[in-house]
Amino acid sequence: MPDGTPHSVIDKDGLDALISVLTGHGRTVIGPTVRDGAIVLAEVCGGDELPYGWGVELEAGHYRLKRREDGAAFAHSAGPQSWKTFLHPQRVREWSAERRADGELVMAEDDTPPPSYAFLGVRPCDLRAIAVQDRVLTGGPYADRAYRGRREGAFLVAVECTEPGATCFCVSMGTGPAVDDGYDLALTEVIDDQGHRFLVRVGSAEGEAVLAELPCRFADAATETAARERVAEAVGRMGRTMPPVDLQVLMRETLQAERWNDVAARCLTCGNCTMVCPTCFCTTAEEVTDLTGDHAERWRRWESCFDLEFTHLQGGPVRASSRSRYRQWCTHKLGTWYDQFGSSGCVGCGRCIVWCPVGIDIVEEAHALNDERAAASEQAAS
Numbered sequence: 001m002p003d004g005t006p007h008s009v010i011d012k013d014g015l016d017a018l019i020s021v022l023t024g025h026g027r028t029v030i031g032p033t034v035r036d037g038a039i040v041l042a043e044v045c046g047g048d049e050l051p052y053g054w055g056v057e058l059e060a061g062h063y064r065l066k067r068r069e070d071g072a073a074f075a076h077s078a079g080p081q082s083w084k085t086f087l088h089p090q091r092v093r094e095w096s097a098e099r100r101a102d103g104e105l106v107m108a109e110d111d112t113p114p115p116s117y118a119f120l121g122v123r124p125c126d127l128r129a130i131a132v133q134d135r136v137l138t139g140g141p142y143a144d145r146a147y148r149g150r151r152e153g154a155f156l157v158a159v160e161c162t163e164p165g166a167t168c169f170c171v172s173m174g175t176g177p178a179v180d181d182g183y184d185l186a187l188t189e190v191i192d193d194q195g196h197r198f199l200v201r202v203g204s205a206e207g208e209a210v211l212a213e214l215p216c217r218f219a220d221a222a223t224e225t226a227a228r229e230r231v232a233e234a235v236g237r238m239g240r241t242m243p244p245v246d247l248q249v250l251m252r253e254t255l256q257a258e259r260w261n262d263v264a265a266r267c268l269t270c271g272n273c274t275m276v277c278p279t280c281f282c283t284t285a286e287e288v289t290d291l292t293g294d295h296a297e298r299w300r301r302w303e304s305c306f307d308l309e310f311t312h313l314q315g316g317p318v319r320a321s322s323r324s325r326y327r328q329w330c331t332h333k334l335g336t337w338y339d340q341f342g343s344s345g346c347v348g349c350g351r352c353i354v355w356c357p358v359g360i361d362i363v364e365e366a367h368a369l370n371d372e373r374a375a376a377s378e379q380a381a382s
Contacts, residue, residue: 007219008200014214015073015198016047018157018185021213022118027155030086031120032079037065039079041086044120051076058165058239058350061359070191074121077165078349082278083119083126084133087150091301094285099294114149120157122183124176125168125347127158129278131182135341136281155206158183162230166239167350169363173242175347177234185211188227199227240350240363243370247344251335254369255327263365264323266358271304273352273360274329279345282310305329330362 010018022029023045031044034051044050053071056079057064068075097107122130134151137144161170161177170176179186184207188199199219202208243250274280284303289296303310306325311318319325337345346362353361 007224008202008211008216009197009219009223010200010214010216011195011197012047012073014216015050015187017214018210019044019047019120021210022120022155025116025118025210027116027118029118029120030083032074032076034065038063039065039076041079041081041083050121055163056165058167058354059359060167060353060361060364061356063354071196072163072189072191074159074187074189075163077161077163077168078123078125078278078351078354080276080351080355082276082349082351083122083130084278084281086115086117086119087130087154088133088137088144088147088281091299092146094298094300096298097296114146114153116153117150118155118157122156122158123161123349124158124179125161125170125173125349126278127156127179127182128173128175129347129349130156132279132341132343132345132347133281135343136279139341155210156183156185158186158203160186160188160227160231162189162234164234164238165350167353167361168238168348169240169242169350170348171235171238171241172363173344173346173348178231183207188231190223190226190230192226194222197223199223240348240353240361242348242363243367245370247334247366248336248338250366250370250373251331254373255331257369257372259365259368259372260323260327262368263326263360264321266360267322267326268358269306269322269325270357271306272355272357273362274304274306275302276351276355277333278347278349278351279333280304284310305332326360330365333362334366 019029029044030041032039032051033042033044033049034054039051039054050073052073053068054076055066055068056076057066058077093110095107095109097105099105137147158179160179164177183203186201186203190197190199200211202211282303282305283300285298285300287296287298305328308317319328333345
């Protein structure tokens with residue numbers, strides 16, 4: 001939509017109406033909700049299911065819910081899931097085969113219609129992650145049709161970040177805390193002495209049509225100013241900051257750094273970082289049969305580059321050590337992703353830091369590699 005489109009304001013009732021309208025359009029609304037001691041992404045049927053009054057306490061290897069006094073709905077950082085759980089699910093059936101009574105083998109590609117999703121509460125970092133996966137899975141000659149079907153039908157309601165967590169570093173990666181494009185509607189939550197409300201920006205024709213069905217009003221100057229200020233304040237409250245260097249070059253120039261041995265001594269190669277990462281996309285295929293052997297299916301499931309089988313060839317795994325596997329993940333995410341897809345594979349959400357069971361911090365590792373490179377350069381110059 002053009003930049004001159006007037007902004008609107010909705011209150012909590014308007015947010016509840018948004019969920020009702022999207023549901024009425026036949027969409028499954030997925031949003032944040034409190035469940036199992038975390039803020040997770042799940043189907044929501046009403047505004048009362050949103051995590052009003054809940055925030056999170058984050059650190060390396062640490063996640064806790066905490067109560068907030070202001071009743072905010074979106075003042076929490078990224079949880080254990082990302083939107084790839086729905087756009088690029090953990091398991092997808094690709095085809096099935098049936099042996100008929102006459103012995104003929106009939107194969108059928110899975111053609112299950114894609115769901116019609118509406119994602120409510122997409123953070124700027126996750127919005128960028130969706131754009132990254134779009135390039136990976138719908139670009140080039142081998143596009144993923146299943147992903148494309150789910151993605152093309154998705155309605156995105158982004159929420160600007162006003163409360164970064166201790167492990168967030170989206171500013172370093174240029175992915176937040178403000179929302180730029182790629183959304184249908186964008187919200188900025190404002191809570192002050194004038195009440196609890198949401199500034200709404202329109203990003204598509206469909207977004208404009210949905211907004212027209214909501215109880216809203218034109219944005220007043222005070223709300224516009226408050227929304228801008230809260231996002232600007234979030235820029236200075238990032239919990240982490242990447243070293244201010246070209247990370248692609250850093251990764252390329254530190255392949256033999258001693259620091260890789262240090263992180264390998266701590267890494268469990270569990271693959272948690274790849275599972276929670278919103279851009280990791282690797283999969284493998286497995287075939288299953290019933291007990292009769294007359295029915296078989298092929299399923300695609302997530303795979304991790306930390307798995308020994310990930311690069312197993314006839315002579316064994318290509319990356320047999322934890323050092324080589326962590327280095328592969330980190331250098332691909334921050335470096336060689338540019339060579340493949342023209343951008344970084346990291347959006348600064350911090351999930352890999354939080355959900356690492358031993359608290360390995362990708363930002364800390366980048367700083368350590370940069371320090372080691374600088375020390376080596378000083379030594380060579382002396």
